[in-house]
Amino acid sequence: MTRYASVVDAIGNTPLIRLNRLSDETGCEILGKAEFMNPGQSVKDRAGKQMILEAEARGALKPGGLIVEGTAGNTGIGLALVASARGYRTVIVMPDSQSQEKKDMLRLAGAQLVEVPVKPFSDPNNYQHVARRLAERLAESEPNGVLFADQWNNLDNRKAHYIGTGPEIWRDTAGTVDAFICAVGTGGTLAGTSAFLREQKADIVIGCADPHGAGMYSLFTTGKAEMSPGGSVSEGIGLGRVTPIIETARVDRAYMIPDEEALPLVFDLAEHEGLLLGGSSAINIAGARRLARDLGRGHTIVTILCDHGSRYQSKLYNPAFLQSRNLPVPSWLQPRAPIEA
Numbered sequence: 001m002t003r004y005a006s007v008v009d010a011i012g013n014t015p016l017i018r019l020n021r022l023s024d025e026t027g028c029e030i031l032g033k034a035e036f037m038n039p040g041q042s043v044k045d046r047a048g049k050q051m052i053l054e055a056e057a058r059g060a061l062k063p064g065g066l067i068v069e070g071t072a073g074n075t076g077i078g079l080a081l082v083a084s085a086r087g088y089r090t091v092i093v094m095p096d097s098q099s100q101e102k103k104d105m106l107r108l109a110g111a112q113l114v115e116v117p118v119k120p121f122s123d124p125n126n127y128q129h130v131a132r133r134l135a136e137r138l139a140e141s142e143p144n145g146v147l148f149a150d151q152w153n154n155l156d157n158r159k160a161h162y163i164g165t166g167p168e169i170w171r172d173t174a175g176t177v178d179a180f181i182c183a184v185g186t187g188g189t190l191a192g193t194s195a196f197l198r199e200q201k202a203d204i205v206i207g208c209a210d211p212h213g214a215g216m217y218s219l220f221t222t223g224k225a226e227m228s229p230g231g232s233v234s235e236g237i238g239l240g241r242v243t244p245i246i247e248t249a250r251v252d253r254a255y256m257i258p259d260e261e262a263l264p265l266v267f268d269l270a271e272h273e274g275l276l277l278g279g280s281s282a283i284n285i286a287g288a289r290r291l292a293r294d295l296g297r298g299h300t301i302v303t304i305l306c307d308h309g310s311r312y313q314s315k316l317y318n319p320a321f322l323q324s325r326n327l328p329v330p331s332w333l334q335p336r337a338p339i340e341a
């Protein structure tokens with residue numbers, strides 16, 4: 001369908017794009033689901049849409065109501081766009097470490113932003129706890145009521161992928177998909193997509209790609225979520241605990257992916273395939289490569305291209321930032337000799 005009643009209907013139905021160099025290298029069909037093509041340029045538009053539509057259906061959102069959420073940014077953007085289209089307002093609580101581009105985009109999308117210092121989840125001032133308390137406080141004076149979207153605990157987030165991402169992958173691979181792999185922020189994408197795919201194909205291989213500093217590799221290999229050492233420049237992924245959503249995920253293979261392995265893959269895609277992606281896509285693609293090597297040639301592997309690279313020009317695509325983190329700077333990012341006009 002190419003004519004929509006509103007921007008809300010333009011969310012989802014993203015294409016699969018063959019990652020050519022990686023597919024040729026591994027002998028597998030490695031396909032990236034281009035979630036950066038959603039109106040808010042990320043996979044989280046789906047969760048934003050689903051959480052709002054389901055809340056409306058339950059009667060939990062009234063016209064003119066206020067939506068409050070804690071987010072690394074992308075869920076906030078998705079919520080804000082859908083909220084504008086359907087007559088709600090948004091207050092978004094976000095750690096101040098996230099990219100300036102996401103903060104700017106949130107304001108552009110109409111959200112009121114509350115930035116808080118980065119704290120671990122165990123700290124009461126972690127942005128997720130601040131968001132919950134703020135939602136409760138604002139509810140006392142908000143005439144049309146407050147919806148706390150609560151994406152880590154809200155199964156409508158998972159449902160967006162069970163009814164959307166999963167069926168689209170099944171349809172667009174004509175059932176030939178052998179494996180699906182992605183990283184975890186809330187786990188909505190991994191749990192929802194994989195649940196649908198496994199119902200279609202019981203022996204599908206589900207993989208989890210985890211950045212350093214997160215707990216999903218440990219969860220899916222030992223049964224206990226323990227944070228791995230180190231960290232990652234990727235944003236929006238890196239869960240360290242078991243949530244109601246991630247509890248439902250059945251994962252066959254897990255990989256812990258260092259940034260040094262992942263980032264060159266997105267730099268390569270930008271240089272040779274015209275694909276501009278963020279850091280979580282890098283972790284996903286590196287995971288798909290590991291899975292391809294483990295499964296062997298001839299398999300069709302789908303992963304998620306979570307958001308657009310323009311969101312990270314000040315970080316991932318900024319040589320000074322990369323150097324400050326001792327990360328490799330691709331040659332095409334180096335300043336070029338000027339051409340006189």
Ligand code: PMP
Nearest residue numbers: 074185186187188189236280306
């Ligand atoms: N990549 C990015 C850039 C994100 O913002 C998010 C969500 N925070 C994810 C990946 C992970 O998605 P999910 O919450 O469905 O696990």
